[in-house]
Each structure stands twice: as structure tokens, then as C-alpha cells.
Amino acid sequence: MKDAKVASIQVENVSVSFPVYSASTRSLKNRLIQSATGGQIRADRVSQRISVVQALQDITLSLESGDRLGLVGHNGAGKTTLLRVLGGIYEPNSGRVRVEGTRVPLFDIGLGMDQESTGYENIILRGLFLGLTRQQIQAQLDEIAEFTELGDFLSLPIRTYSAGMQMRLAFAVSTSVVPDILLLDEGIGAGDAAFLQKASERLKRFTEQVSIIVLSSHSEDLIRSMCSKALLMEHGRVICAGPTEEVLERYRSMRGW
Amino acid sequence: MSSDAHGGESPLLIQLRQGLRREQIDKAWRDIVAGWQRRELWMTLGLHDVRQRYRRSKLGPFWITISMGVMVMALGLLYGQIFGQDLHEYLPFLAAGFVVWGLISTMLNDGCQAFIVAEGMIRQLNAPVSIYAYRGIWSTLIAFAHNIWIFFAVALWFGVDLNWNLLWIPLAVFVLLVNGLWMALFFGLLSARFRDVPLIVGSVVQVLFFVTPVIWRPEMLPGRALLLDLNPFYHMVEIVRAPMLGQAPGLEHWLTVLTILLVGWAVTLFFYSAYRWRIPYWV
Numbered sequence: 001m002k003d004a005k006v007a008s009i010q011v012e013n014v015s016v017s018f019p020v021y022s023a024s025t026r027s028l029k030n031r032l033i034q035s036a037t038g039g040q041i042r043a044d045r046v047s048q049r050i051s052v053v054q055a056l057q058d059i060t061l062s063l064e065s066g067d068r069l070g071l072v073g074h075n076g077a078g079k080t081t082l083l084r085v086l087g088g089i090y091e092p093n094s095g096r097v098r099v100e101g102t103r104v105p106l107f108d109i110g111l112g113m114d115q116e117s118t119g120y121e122n123i124i125l126r127g128l129f130l131g132l133t134r135q136q137i138q139a140q141l142d143e144i145a146e147f148t149e150l151g152d153f154l155s156l157p158i159r160t161y162s163a164g165m166q167m168r169l170a171f172a173v174s175t176s177v178v179p180d181i182l183l184l185d186e187g188i189g190a191g192d193a194a195f196l197q198k199a200s201e202r203l204k205r206f207t208e209q210v211s212i213i214v215l216s217s218h219s220e221d222l223i224r225s226m227c228s229k230a231l232l233m234e235h236g237r238v239i240c241a242g243p244t245e246e247v248l249e250r251y252r253s254m255r256g257w
Numbered sequence: 258m259s260s261d262a263h264g265g266e267s268p269l270l271i272q273l274r275q276g277l278r279r280e281q282i283d284k285a286w287r288d289i290v291a292g293w294q295r296r297e298l299w300m301t302l303g304l305h306d307v308r309q310r311y312r313r314s315k316l317g318p319f320w321i322t323i324s325m326g327v328m329v330m331a332l333g334l335l336y337g338q339i340f341g342q343d344l345h346e347y348l349p350f351l352a353a354g355f356v357v358w359g360l361i362s363t364m365l366n367d368g369c370q371a372f373i374v375a376e377g378m379i380r381q382l383n384a385p386v387s388i389y390a391y392r393g394i395w396s397t398l399i400a401f402a403h404n405i406w407i408f409f410a411v412a413l414w415f416g417v418d419l420n421w422n423l424l425w426i427p428l429a430v431f432v433l434l435v436n437g438l439w440m441a442l443f444f445g446l447l448s449a450r451f452r453d454v455p456l457i458v459g460s461v462v463q464v465l466f467f468v469t470p471v472i473w474r475p476e477m478l479p480g481r482a483l484l485l486d487l488n489p490f491y492h493m494v495e496i497v498r499a500p501m502l503g504q505a506p507g508l509e510h511w512l513t514v515l516t517i518l519l520v521g522w523a524v525t526l527f528f529y530s531a532y533r534w535r536i537p538y539w540v
Contacts, residue, residue: 018538028451084537088383091534107381114305116312125305128298129382 007101007180007211009063009086014095016056016081016236055081056092056236063212070227070244071216072251078236079216083107083183086214101180101211104130109170109188119154119161119169120145126173140176147172147202149195168195175206182207184215186222220248273531285530289442292387299388303395321403329355329407336472345415352411353501354471357494360401360433362462367393368441369448369455376540386536390441394434401430408501418503425500433493436518439525446532449539465490489517 024030056078063069071079084090085097087105112129113122123144127137145154148168150161158166171188188203207213207226217223223230223244230247232239232254240250292299311317332355333348340347368390372379375389412419448454469490470478478485485491492513499506 026450026452028447028453028457031451084380089380089537103383105381105383111381112302112378114309116309117305125301128301129384131384134297 007065008099009061009181009212009214010096010098011059011061011086012096014056014059014085014092014097015054016078016085016090016092018053018055020051020053054236056085059085059095059236059238061231061238061241063214065211067212067229068227069212069214070223070230070247071214071233072218072220072223072230072247073233073239077233079233080107080185081236082233083185083214083216086181087183099181102131103181103183104177104179105183106174106188107183107185109174110166113158113166113170115159116157118157119148119150122158122169123154123173126170127177130174130177132177144172144176147198164195168199171199172202175202178206178209180210181212182210182214184213184217186217186219220251223248277527278530281530282526285526285533288385288529288533289387292385292391295384295388296391298384299392300395302388303392303399306392306396307399318399318403321400322406325355325359325404326407326410329411332472340473340477342474349408349412349415349417349502350474350498351472352408353498354494356401356404356408357433357497357501358466358469358471358490359404360397360430360497361437361490361493362466363397363400364394364433364437365440365444365462366455366459367397368437369444369458371441371445372449372536372540373445373452373455379537379540386533387442390438390445393441393445394437397437398430398434412501420503422500422503422505425506426497429496429500429506432514432518433497436493436514436521439518439521442529443521443525446528446536449536450532469494489513493517 059082061069071082073079081090083105085092086099087103088097088099089105112125114125117125120141123141124134124137127140128134148154148165150165150169153161153165158169161169174188213226215223215226227244229242230244231241232247232251234254239254240247307318311320314320316323329348329352333344333351336342336351337344337347371389371393372386375392378384379386379389411417444454444458448458465488468484469488470485471494475485475491492510495510496506496514499510
């Protein structure tokens, strides 16, 4: 069982700020001209040139095996940024992030699917994205193919698929590798209704095996059903953290309900 | 890791100094090594890139071969006349030069786009960012493997002396690819931040095509001008072209290219250490 594996996440005083570039600050030519002509008025130059958005401020959190954390907050509260920091995509400007265990960010399960390639090729491609080797994917190919129920369609380019069929394929591959740490943005979609029952069973088995899940969502139901803990964020800061119900309560009162 | 608000000192200098910190250099190096280990991924992506360009066409990637072939023929006949060259000598020379130039210029131009076009993946995938540079180099190599047949066809037709010097080609191409990798990392990084870099590089490459002896022979330039020896691309082309035409490559060309490789990698590693972590923020 995967549960035996020790996974952990330690985040200490992490801050992330984004430079927001305008068209002119995106130009090397302008930049060079600027530094050639306006070298002495530095203070002005810096503040005018690039505005900075503070996406995360002084975040500290710690997660251990078995933790299921839900991130809640308004749009732009920093949930996705935090997920990306946890996933190792963004390196923070300051503070420390320590992660033990394999982590898989699953923000868009269809990422990297190639419309012109066949279903089988896409299974391999998606698998490689998830960090598997070609050999490991080959070993699971039959199981994945069977789960999708796509049959002979798997030999056709996926541009011939309906949206639901593509979704099935992406879903089947994405839930075939169990990472230690799973990072989700708005959960995992599974496509059409007939497939839903089967998919939710698979999803359940899948998520049960993962050591740590961090899920960011606007759906309280989803958070409630999956997470034991929650974290409320606002303007890049942690407002409160604790058991899911308490945090959701606080979130509701904050929104003025 | 970095700093945005330090009074007094320019943020640029602070940032650059980060690049010299041991820990940052280690991280950058690990990114490049880990990128290499994910080669199954970037090889697949590179292959898909090539196929994408020629999807649903009967000939597929051989369009690359054909368009290069037409170009070589047209230019060869035209410039052969203009320069008053013997076609038996000139066409193989042009074909070889053209194919090699294609490799170098594509590495440069695509290198600039390496991170920009991978925007979606960079922000969703926790893979080392260097994989996008490898990916570009790989698809360039695939295109080169299609193009080189043009040269062999021309060479066989005109009875070029293909000899043991051909064995230099794989080594020389490999050195060019390693050079291409630092170019992709360096210019890719710069382009991610400054979006006019691909345009600047593109036009410089275009000028270099005419300045570098690809359609004209080095001997045509009177007195072996400085213009020739100072042009790094001349040496890069020469280490591959000379063995293709059956000559041993000159030592001075190899030394120059190896120097470029070392200096290029040193500079790139420094910049990559300082700014690699910013790439996901920039794209």
C-alpha cells in the first residue's frame, strides 16, 4: 500500500510576487535604451517600470501523510499560486519549501494531448508527462485502454473523438499512476454521465492511495467530501486554517452570508 | 532566492549575483541533468512537433527535404552562374553548407521560442524547464536528418569524393548540438523575459546567412578578411562541411568552436543559475 510511504510538505514563510510587465518593459530594446539614457534616476525607473503583484505573503504550513487539505478563497486569493509552489513549478521569492515524496500537479488532465496522434499514442504521451517511463506505461496500457471503453477508437487520432471521449482517455491515464502527493485545481473531471459511476469508483480508489492531497476549489461540496482540513486564503495570506467545517463557516461569514 | 525590494542597489545586480551562488549553480545544473533524464518525454514531444508541422500531408516530414532541395537547386544554378563557378564543385559545396546552416539557424531561432511556446506546460508540469530546450534541439536534429540526404544526393550525382573524413560528421554535429543547447537555454531565457529577442535574433541570423560563406566560398573573399575569421558561424559551418566534402576539418575551426562551446556554456550557466527560477513567472 502507498499509505506506508512517508510524504510530507513543509512550507515556511513563503512569499511569491509576480512582476507584471507592460509591452514596453517586455522589450529588450527599450530596456537597453533606458539603461543607457536614464541610469541616474534609478528610484524612479524601478518603480515606474515594473509593477509587482504580491501573490503569496508569508505562508507557513505543514502537511503529513494522510492529510487532505482544501484551499478556499476568492478568485485571486492565491490558491493556484500556492498549488504551483507546492508542485515545485514556482520557486518562491523568499521562504523555504521542503517536499518529501513524488508529487503530481493535475491542474488540467488533458494537458499535452496531441490531437493528431492516436489514443494509444496519447496514453503514452500523457504517461510521460506524469513522469512514467515508456516501459511503465506499456505495462499499464491494456488496463488503461480497457477502462476507457474506447475500443478501436484508440487507434484513431483523438481529433475524431468527442469531448467526452477525450475526457475519458485523459482521466484514465491520469488516475493510473498514484503519486505520493497530488495537487488538484478544481478536482478531476470525468466526462459523461454513463461513465461517471465507473469513474468515481476509480477516482475514489485512486485518491485513497495518495498520501497527501491538496485541492483548491470553489465548490464547498467538493472540499467537504474530500478534505479533512481546509485553509482559507485572502489576498495571498492565510486567514485561517483548521477542520473543514470551521473554515468553510468562516469563509461563508466573510462573504457575508 | 531572490529579492525585489532592496533599496539602493539595482535589482538587476542583486539578481545577477544570485547566479554566482553555489546553491543556485547546483540547482541550475541539476535542472539540466534532470532534463536529460526526462529524455523519453522531450524526444516524444520533439517528434510530435515535427509531425505536427506536416500533419495530414502525404509526404510528411519529407516536405522538409523537398523544400530544402528546391532551394539548393535554385540557388545553386543561379549563384553558380553569377559567381561563374563550376557546378560540379559548387553545388555540393552549396548543398553541404545549406544543410549545416539550416541546422544552426533553426537551433538559434527555435531556441528563442523554447520557453515561450511551452508556456502552458511550464505552468502546469513540475518538470525541469531544460526539457523544453532539449526538445527544440531534438526536433532540429530530426529535420537535419531529413535534410542531409539532399547533400548525399547531390554528392553522388556529382561524384564527390566521400571518404573516411565523413566520420568526423557525427562528432561535429554533436558538438554543434551541445552548442545549440546553450543557445536555446540562453536565448530562450532572454526571450521569455524580453519578447523582442526572437525578432532581433531572427534578423541577425538572416544577415549572418549572407555574411557567412554558405553561398559563397571563403576563397572568393580577397585576403581572408577579418570578417571571415571573426565570424563564429563560419567555423561552426566549416567543421561539418569540410568532412562532408571529403576534407579533414581544420584545427583552427575546431578550436574556435570548442572555445565558443566553453564560453557559451559558462555564460549560460551563470544566467541560467540567476534566472531559471523566474521562467515560469515570465512565460
